[in-house]
Amino acid sequence: xxxxxxxxxxxxxxxxxxxxxxxxxxxxxxxxxxxxxxxxxxxxxxxxxxxxxxxxxxxxxxxxxxxxxxxxxxxxxxxxxxxxxxxxxxxxxxxxxxxxxxxxxxxxxxxxxxxxxxxxxxxxxxxxxxxxxxxxxxxxxxxxxxxxxxxxxxxxxxxxxxxxxxxxxxxxxxxxxxxxxxxxxxxxxxxxxxxxxxxxxxxxxxxxxxxxxxxxxxxxxxxxxxxxxxxxxxxxxxxxxxxxxxxxxxxxxxxxxxxxxxxxxxxxxxxxxxxxxxxxxxxxxxxxxxxxxxxxxxxxxxxxxxxxxxxxxxxxxxxxxxxxxxxxxxxxxxxxxxxxxxxxxxxxxxxxxxxxxxxxxxxxxxxxxxxxxxxxxxxxxxxxxxxxxxxxxxxxxxxxxxxxxxxxxxxxxxxxxxxxxxxxxxxxxxxxxxxxxxxxxxxxxxxxxxxxxxxxxxxxxxxxxxxxxxxxxxxxxxxxxxxxxxxxxxxxxxxxxxxxxxxxxxxxxxxx
Numbered sequence: 001x002x003x004x005x006x007x008x009x010x011x012x013x014x015x016x017x018x019x020x021x022x023x024x025x026x027x028x029x030x031x032x033x034x035x036x037x038x039x040x041x042x043x044x045x046x047x048x049x050x051x052x053x054x055x056x057x058x059x060x061x062x063x064x065x066x067x068x069x070x071x072x073x074x075x076x077x078x079x080x081x082x083x084x085x086x087x088x089x090x091x092x093x094x095x096x097x098x099x100x101x102x103x104x105x106x107x108x109x110x111x112x113x114x115x116x117x118x119x120x121x122x123x124x125x126x127x128x129x130x131x132x133x134x135x136x137x138x139x140x141x142x143x144x145x146x147x148x149x150x151x152x153x154x155x156x157x158x159x160x161x162x163x164x165x166x167x168x169x170x171x172x173x174x175x176x177x178x179x180x181x182x183x184x185x186x187x188x189x190x191x192x193x194x195x196x197x198x199x200x201x202x203x204x205x206x207x208x209x210x211x212x213x214x215x216x217x218x219x220x221x222x223x224x225x226x227x228x229x230x231x232x233x234x235x236x237x238x239x240x241x242x243x244x245x246x247x248x249x250x251x252x253x254x255x256x257x258x259x260x261x262x263x264x265x266x267x268x269x270x271x272x273x274x275x276x277x278x279x280x281x282x283x284x285x286x287x288x289x290x291x292x293x294x295x296x297x298x299x300x301x302x303x304x305x306x307x308x309x310x311x312x313x314x315x316x317x318x319x320x321x322x323x324x325x326x327x328x329x330x331x332x333x334x335x336x337x338x339x340x341x342x343x344x345x346x347x348x349x350x351x352x353x354x355x356x357x358x359x360x361x362x363x364x365x366x367x368x369x370x371x372x373x374x375x376x377x378x379x380x381x382x383x384x385x386x387x388x389x390x391x392x393x394x395x396x397x398x399x400x401x402x403x404x405x406x407x408x409x410x411x412x413x414x415x416x417x418x419x420x421x422x423x424x425x426x427x428x429x430x431x432x433x434x435x436x437x438x439x440x441x442x443x444x445x446x447x448x449x450x451x452x453x454x455x456x457x458x459x460x461x462x463x464x465x466x467x468x469x470x471x472x473x474x475x476x477x478x479x480x481x482x483x484x485x486x487x488x489x490x491x492x493x494x495x496x497x498x499x500x501x502x503x504x505x506x507x508x509x510x511x512x
Contacts (some may be wrong), residue, residue, distance in 0.1 A: 049383055049384070049428060049429060049430050049431070050428070050429045051384050051394070051426065051427070051428050052099075052426060052427045052428075052429075053393065053394050053395065053418070053424050053425075053426050054095060054097075054098075054099035054101075054411075054424070054425045054426060054427055055095060055099050055100075055101040055424065055425045056393070056418035056419040056420060056422070056423070056424050057081060057084060057418060057420065057422035057423045057424065057425075058084075058419070058420040058422055059084045059420060059422055060084065060085075060086070061084065061085070061091070061093065061101060061103050062080075062081030062083070062084040062085050062090070062091040062093055062103060062422070062423075063081055063082070063083040063084030063085075063422035063423065064081055064082045064083050064084070064415045064416065064422060064423050065079055065080065065081045065082070065400065065413035065414070065415060065423050065425070066081075066082045066120065066399050066400060066415055067079060067080050067082075067119070067120050067121030067122070067400050067413075068121060068400040068401050068402070068403055068412065068413070069095075069400075069403045069411050069412065069413065069425075070121075070122045070123060070124050070130065070403065071124070071403065071405055071406065071437075071452055072094075072124060072128075072130070072150055073124075073128050073150070073450060073452065073475075073477060073478040074150060074475075074477055074478070075096075075097070075406075075452075075454065075476070075477030075478075076094050076095060076096050076097070076150075077094070077095050077096075077097070077403070077405070077411055077425075078092065078093070078094055078095075078104075078122050078124075078130055078150075079092075079093055079095070079121075079122065079413055079425070080092050080093070080119035080120065080121055080122060080132060081093065081119070081422075081423070082118050082119070082120070082135075082415075083118075084422060085103060085106040085107065086103075086106040086109070087106050087107065087108040087109060088108075089106075089107045089108035089113065089117035089118065089136075089137070090106075090107045090117055090118050090119045090134070091103050091104075091105060091106050091107065091119070092104045092105040092119060092122070092130075092132070092148055092152070092154075094150070095425050097405065097407065097409070097411075097427070099425070101425065104148065104150075104151075104152035105148060105152050105154050107119060107134065107137070108137065112137075113136075113137035113138070114137070114138060114139050114156070114159075115134075115137075115138070115144070115146070115154060115156055116134030116136065116137045116138045116143065116144035116146060116156065117134055117135075117136040117137035118134055118135040118136040118137070119132055119133070119134045119135075119146075120132070120133050120134065120135050120172075120173075121133065121175075121400075122148075123175055123176060123177060124439050124450075125147075125177050125439070126177060126181065126439055126440050126448060126449075126450065128150070128450060129147050129148065129149050129150070130147070130148050130149075130150070131145065131146065131147050131148075131157070131175060131177070131183065132145070132146055132148070132175065133145055133146075133172040133173075133174075133175050133185070134146065134172075135171055135172070138156065138159040138160065139159035139162070140159045140160050140161030140162050140166070140170070141161065142160050142161040142166065142170035142171060142190070143159075143160040143161075143170060143171050143172045143187075144156050144157075144158060144159050144160065144172075145157045145158040145160075145172065145175065145183070145185075145201060157201065157203075157205045158201055158205050158207055160172060160187065160190065161190065162207075165192075166190040166191075167190070167191060167192050167209065167212075168187075168190070168191075168197070168199070168207055168209055169186075169187030169189070169190040169191050169196065169197035169199060169209065170187055170189050170190035171187055171188045171189045171190065172185055172186070172187050172188075173185070173186050173187060173188040173196075173225065173226050173287065174186045174225075174226060174227055174228045174238070174287060176228060176229065176230060177440060178230050178236075178263070179230065179234070179440060179442040179443060179509070179511055180263070181203065182200055182201060182202050182203070183200070183201040183202075183203070184198070184199065184200050184201070184210075184228060184230070184236060184263075185198075185199055185201070185228060186198055186199070186225035186226065186227075186228050186238060187199065187225075188224050188225065188226065188241075189224065191209065191212035191213065192212045193212055193213060193214055195213045195214065195223035195224055195243070196212075196213045196223065196224050196225045196240070197209050197210075197211060197212050197213065197225075198210045198211040198225060198228070198236070198238070198261055198265070198267070200263070210261060210263075210264075210265035210267075211261055211265050211267045213225060213240065213243070214243065220243070220244055220245045220257070220269050220272065221240075221243065221244075221257065221259065221267055221269050222239075222240025222241075222242065222243030222244050222254065222256060222257035222259060222269065222272075223240055223241070223242045223243035223254065224240055224241040224242055224243070225238055225239070225240045225241075225259075226238065226239050226240070226241055226285070226286065226287035226289075227239050227285075227286075227287040227288060227289035227299070227348070228289070229289055229290060229291055229297070230442075231291050231297075231324065232291065232295065232442075232509055233324070234263065234511075235260050235261065235262050235263070236260070236261050236262075236263070237258065237259065237260050237261075237270075237289065237291070237297055237324075238258070238259055238261070238289060239256060239257065239258055239259070239285040239286075239287070239289050239299060240256050240257045240259065240285075241256055241284055241285065241286075242254050242255065242256055242284065243256065243257060244256060244257040244269065244272030244273065245272055254272070255272070255273040255274035255279065255283035255284055255303070255304070256272075256273045256274075256283060256284050256285045256301070257269050257270075257271060257272050257273065257285075258270050258271040258273075258285070258297070258299075258322055258326070258328075260324070270322070270324075270325070270326035271322055271326045271328050273285060273301060273304065274304060275328075279303070279304035279305070279314070279315060280304065280305060280306050280315075280330065280333075281304065281318070281320065281328055281330055282300075282301030282303070282304035282305055282315070282317065282318035282320055282330060283301055283302075283303040283304035283314070283315070284301055284302045284303045284304070285299055285300065285301045285302075285320075286299070286300050286301065286302050286345070286346065286347050286348060287347065287348060288300055288346070288347055288348010288349055288359070288401055289348070290348075290349055290350065290351060292351050292357075292376075293351065293355065293506070293507075294376075295323075295324070296321050296322065296323050296324070297321070297322045297323075297324070298319065298320065298321050298322075298331070298349050298351070298357065299319075299320055299322070299348070299349065300317060300318065300319050300320070300345065300346040300347065300348060300349060300359070301317050301318045301320065301345070302317045302345040302346075303315055303316075303317055303345075304317065304318055305317055305318040305330065305333030305334060305335075306330075306333040306336075307333050307334065307335040307336055308335075309335055309340075309344060310335075310340065315333065315335075316333065316334040316335035316340065316344045316345060317333075317334045317344060317345030317346060318330050318331070318332060318333050318334065319331045319332040319346065319349065319357070319359075319374060319378075321376075331374065331376070331378045332374060332378050332380055334346070334361060335363075336380075340363050340364075341364060341365050341382065342361070342364075342370070342372070342380055342382055343361025343362060343363045343364050343369070343370045343372065343382070344361060344362045344363040345361060345362055346359045346360065346361045346372075346401075347359070347360065347399055347400065347401055348400075348401040349374075349401070350401060350402055350403065350404060352404050352410075352432060352505075353404065353408070353432055353433070353435050353505050354432055355376065356373050356374060356375050356376070357373070357374040357375075357376075358371065358372070358373055358374075358383075358401075358402050358404070358410060358430075359371075359372055359374070359401050359402065360372070360398035360399070360400070360401050360402060360412065362397070364382065364385045364386065365385045366385050366386065366387035366388060366392075367387065368385065368386035368387025368388075368392055368395070368396035368397065368417065369385075369386045369387075369396060369397050369398045369399075369414070370382050370383075370384065370385055370386065370398075371383045371384040371398065371402060371410070371412070371428055373430070383428060383430065384428055386398060386414065386417065387417065391419075392416070392417035392418070392421075393417065393418060393419055393424075394417065394418075394424065394426070395413075395414030395416070395417035395418055395423060395424035395426055396414055396415075396416045396417030397414050397415040397416045397417065397423075398412055398413070398414045398415075398426075399414070399415050400412060400413055400415075402428070404432070404505070406434060406435055406436060406437060406452050406453045406454055406477075407434050407454055408429075408431075408432035408433045408434050408435065409427050409428065409429045409430075409432070410427065410428040410429075410430060411425070411426070411427050411428075412425075412426055412427075412428075413425050413426070414426065434453065434454055434455075434502060435453070435502055435503055435504065435505050436451050436452060436453035436456075436492060436493075436494050436502045436503065436504050436505075437451070437452050437453070437504060437505050437506070438450065438451055438452075438492055438504055438506070438508055439452065441506050441508060441509060442508065442509035442510075442511055443483050443508075443509075443510070443511060444483065444510070444511045444512075445483050445484070445485055445486075445487060445510065446482055446483060446485075447482060447483050448480065448481075448482055449480070449481050449482065449483060449492075449508075450478055450479070450480055451478065451479040451480075451481065451492065451494060451504075452477065452478055453477065453478070453479070453494060453502055454476070454477060455476060455496050455497075455498065455500070456474055456475065456476055456477060456478065456479050456494065456496065457474055457475055457476040457497065458474070458496075458497035459471060459474055459479060459494050459495060459496050459497060460495045460496070460497060461493075461494070461495040462479060462481050462492065462493070462494050462495075463492070463493045464483060464484055464487035464488075464490065464492055464508055464510070465487060465488050465489065465490025465491060465492075465507075465508070465510075466490070467484050467485075467486045467487045467488070468484060469481045469482065469483070469484040469487070470482065470484070479494065483508075483510060487508075487510050488510055489507055489508065489509050489510050490507050490508065491503050491504050491507055491508070492504040492508050
């Protein structure tokens with residue numbers, strides 16, 4: 001899923017304006033909050049952790065990566081930069097685990113920027129290609145959805161504001177491929193009420209608006225949707241940045257919601273933030289939202305919590321757990337440590353193979369941001385403080401969170417810092433071992449599945465929850481197969497040619 005920048009990550013002056021901007025109607029400043037809320041050097045972070053700056057952006061190869069990375073079938077990582085590139089309007093890049101960075105595509109390469117500008121992240125689809133969104137330009141001048149091959153051939157699938165009065169939405173904020181093969185996502189603005197939509201898009205580019213959010217502050221379904229995830233029950237869950245009937249947020253047009261929406265478009269608000277006194281449950285959820293292995297959902301807020309924030313009015317943000325029925329538990333309140341060395345807010349989480357959560361936060365010891373680990377019980381450990389090297393050449397402002405590669409290592413980007421202050425790509429080894437992951441993570445018997453990993457060439461077996469599957473193609477970094485007859489929901493396992501068993505990070509959901 002695409003990650004977003006929060007106001008807190010914009011720097012103190014911009015963040016104050018961003019937060020002030022949410023008291024009125026949707027503004028350009030608020031748009032920035034939502035959409036962008038959305039040299040190899042190594043240093044030892046601790047005896048078991050190694051931080052490495054893999055590459056620095058320099059403007060020409062891109063600048064300011066505000067979105068996370070995705071692993072491709074060739075074992076490399078792919079990402080986007082909001083700016084820079086040959087035309088100054090952002091780029092798609094490919095980087096090897098060793099740090100060789102290649103620019104695959106420069107946006108605004110087509111007349112009138114019909115290919116879009118300001119890309120905001122990528123996903124790996126079941127066909128092995130990458131899909132993403134742009135926050136600007138395109139035929140409607142307000143964002144696009146595109147497909148790009150690993151070799152860099154780009155096709156624009158949809159132009160937002162293609163319908164009268166932009167009823168189809170503008171400024172896309174998230175994208176995922178569902179188990180039926182179609183794409184689902186959100187726009188942070190536009191729609192019939194101007195405060196965002198949930199949409200479905202076929203691979204051929206037919207868009208259906210499933211839900212249009214209410215006028216600002218007028219209805220409990222929220223305003224300005226961000227993250228979206230498909231749960232194991234087949235429905236989608238997501239967050240809105242504002243809205244909802246929170247009594248303590250009347251001057252802020254609501255403090256945000258968590259919602260459930262069926263593939264047919266029936267939306268139910270399951271929680272409104274700031275429902276607790278002084279917003280100890282958090283306020284203004286950010287775009288990172290996941291379903292964990294226990295079936296519950298986890299996410300972050302940029303405001304609220306039990307601790308007051310020395311830099312901003314209000315709280316410093318939270319990590320929360322919410323059940324599918326809507327019961328919220330605050331797992332962690334940021335700024336719980338002296339001088340907020342644990343950071344201020346976060347833009348999302350990732351659950352690693354050890355069951356713990358990993359993410360990034362603003363602030364920290366050097367005020368350049370942090371990478372942290374958080375247990376399900378709420379124990380937070382800061383793993384790395386950015387700007388630990390002279391001139392912040394190790395990066396600063398890690399807005400997009402982290403990805404766990406199939407080698408077990410964490411990978412991510414920063415929006416600034418590095419040798420040219422245009423951001424970096426980094427890795428952080430925390431001692432986790434290799435595994436495999438599937439694309440997609442759910443499917444019917446007979447559906448094609450790509451298994452990503454390492455040392456997969458010549459694998460001797462693949463099983464879906466113990467049922468043997470046929471390998472139809474393999475390379476060192478990917479296997480193609482199909483869901484076998486008799487398979488049930490459970491782990492996917494690969495036996496390598498060297499005799500090592502690799503287990504998937506998620507249970508594969510077999511759809512009846």
